[in-house]
Amino acid sequence: MSSRFIRTFEGRIAWYTIISLAVTGIMEVIMAFLIYKVAGTLRYMGYRSAMLGPDGLYPNYRLLFLAVCGALTFLLTFYTLIHKYMSYVRMLERAMRDIANGDLNQEIPVENLDEFGEIARYMNQMERHVKDLMEREREAERTKNDLVTSVAHDLRTPLTSVIGYLDWVRNKPDLDEQVRQQYLDIAYRKAIHLEQLTNELFGFVKMEHKEMSLHLEQLDLQKLLEQLLDEAWPSFEKNGLEAQFSCAEHGIPLEGDGNLLARLFENLLNNAVKYGKDGKIIRVAAKVVHEHVLVQVINYGYVIPKEDLEKLFQKFYRVEQSRSQNTGGTGLGLAIVHQIAVLHGGDVQVKSDLDGTVFSVWLPLQQTKERQT
Template sequence: MIAKLLYSLRWKLIALFIFSIVLSVLSLVGVFFVLLALRELGINLPTRVAQGLADMFTIPVLLVVAGSFFFTVYIFVLTRRRILYMVRITEAVQRIANGRFDERIPVRYNDEMGELAANLNKMSEQLKTSIEEERRAERTKTELITNVSHDLRTPLTSITGYLGLIEQDRYRDEVELRHYVHIAFEKSKRLHVLIDDLFEYTRLSGGGLSLRKTRLDLVEMIGQLAAQFQYEMGRAGMEIRLHFPDRNVMIEADGDKLARVFDNLLANAVHYGKDGVYVDVHVRSAGGEAVAEIVNYGEPIPPQDLPYIFDRFYRVEKSRSNDTGGSGLGLAIAKQIVELHGGTIGVASDRSRTVFEVRLPASPASVRRAPGATEVS
């Protein structure tokens, strides 16, 4: 506290003021001795000028005028760097006000002026970040409207087209009629899924979704979800294998919301991992976290697509087209739900396998070790 007070601008200005006075006094003494020295050398003109001024204004007045002159000179010289620094700060503020948020002021002092420069730099950085986020949000909104319009229009066009054929009796027989109705029905279901996902994503993005957390067993929940996929995997010629080294992994979570996350991950594993035959599900406790991994051995996700896999409406075009993919919001919704629970979700993919990993805070003393890994096939 004392050190900060001593380095404050107030004390520095007081020190400069006193130092200028001392230098002014020393300068007057120096002038007096110079005049004496010149007089000893026989140079009397400066002495006669000084004597004349003293007779005209009196010595005290002459000393005050000369002292004020020296004081002004020293104050100007000693504060010049400070004044230039203030001018630099003022110009930087004007440039920031004009929208140049990349402007930075060098912090040269450890007093209030230095703090002012540092705070202005921080303010400029925050303004730049806020404006970039606002622009990004505007672009996101525009892209969202564009993507939603496109994804809604595609099934609507099909539904309208096939219902139009039915309305105009442009079908050969009842078999073709039922075919048109089936296509329209499937497209309407896809439209329903898209609207539901869009509504859910909007609620999550807007912070309008509250979690109803209860204590639940992650091992039991994922085991039940995996059982629901047995029939679908059997039809696809696939097999699901569960690896549960811990008998129980307890967490505090909204079971319905979290079930949607793992339902989406399992559905993706079945949908895009058919070439790999197996889907492995691992649940364990590690470092105070509940860790769940969904592994499939199908076609890998290209490296250039991995950073964007959790973006809304993002699809890996080669394998996730509108015909085979979902709404394009499933993983974005999953990411937001996991983050609402204070967890993280990530993906890694190479030629051998694709792994989606979810990490959630585990409840204290929540783990009981199992005698061995559990497998369901």
């Protein structure tokens, strides 16, 4: 009998039956020998009994006695063999009942390699899977609540300003034209800010749910970075910052989505402006490393605590928790940076110490066939 068959429940029962029959057969032989010896002794002693038989013991009685002894031996042997096995099955039943009642902290020991052992293994896997699903569900609920809270907070302030200024202009027909235009300009800027926040939120949701695809093209990353730095120059000047750009190569050909990459580096530059004002300098450096390009955006402002570094790319997380107007936003900027880098098959890392806060973006020079389709 093969070992694989014995490991099954059917094979185990067959094996226990064979063992029980073998033990019963041995016991029957021993009992028959003892009966034969007893009958011979009784004949030798001249014992006669009308009830048991004139010759020691009737043959029918011998057969009945052997049958009863055989049945008892078989049942006792089979029960002894199956008892431990059935205890394991009952333990499985209790564990499954507890899981069905909501207790997901069961760890069922896998003691056998048969079907019941597989059931135990699959039950453990199912339990872990259900716990993971529940944790993801709780995380999704927390994310939804964070999203609602963040959207309500970030949209309420500019929306209140827009409504306030427009209401003031609407209810003041005799308002000076210059003041009226000033209020309308403020309301317009607040509305533009609202549009930017809304676009950022929708863009993040699309990337979060893998609904955004890459529109790949060949571009020069050096020129893209120079263009973004030129466009950000008014912001640098307004905040008293100097931008320095260095590129180890003359032109960096890169395959990627130009709009998304522009958004990635815009977010990093905006982050550097917001939190690097005290450092007075923002450095951007790019170089090719093997089959990848490394772009570093460095500011010399506030040193980020080590416990905050690992959380920077989490959605809605901000080191500065006041969510003030000056450093305001949705808390999604760096999360979007990370998503765009991963979408391109790259990565983004950060370190912060007295030598500056360095955001390092790694991007492959060429996209894989899977991302090209």
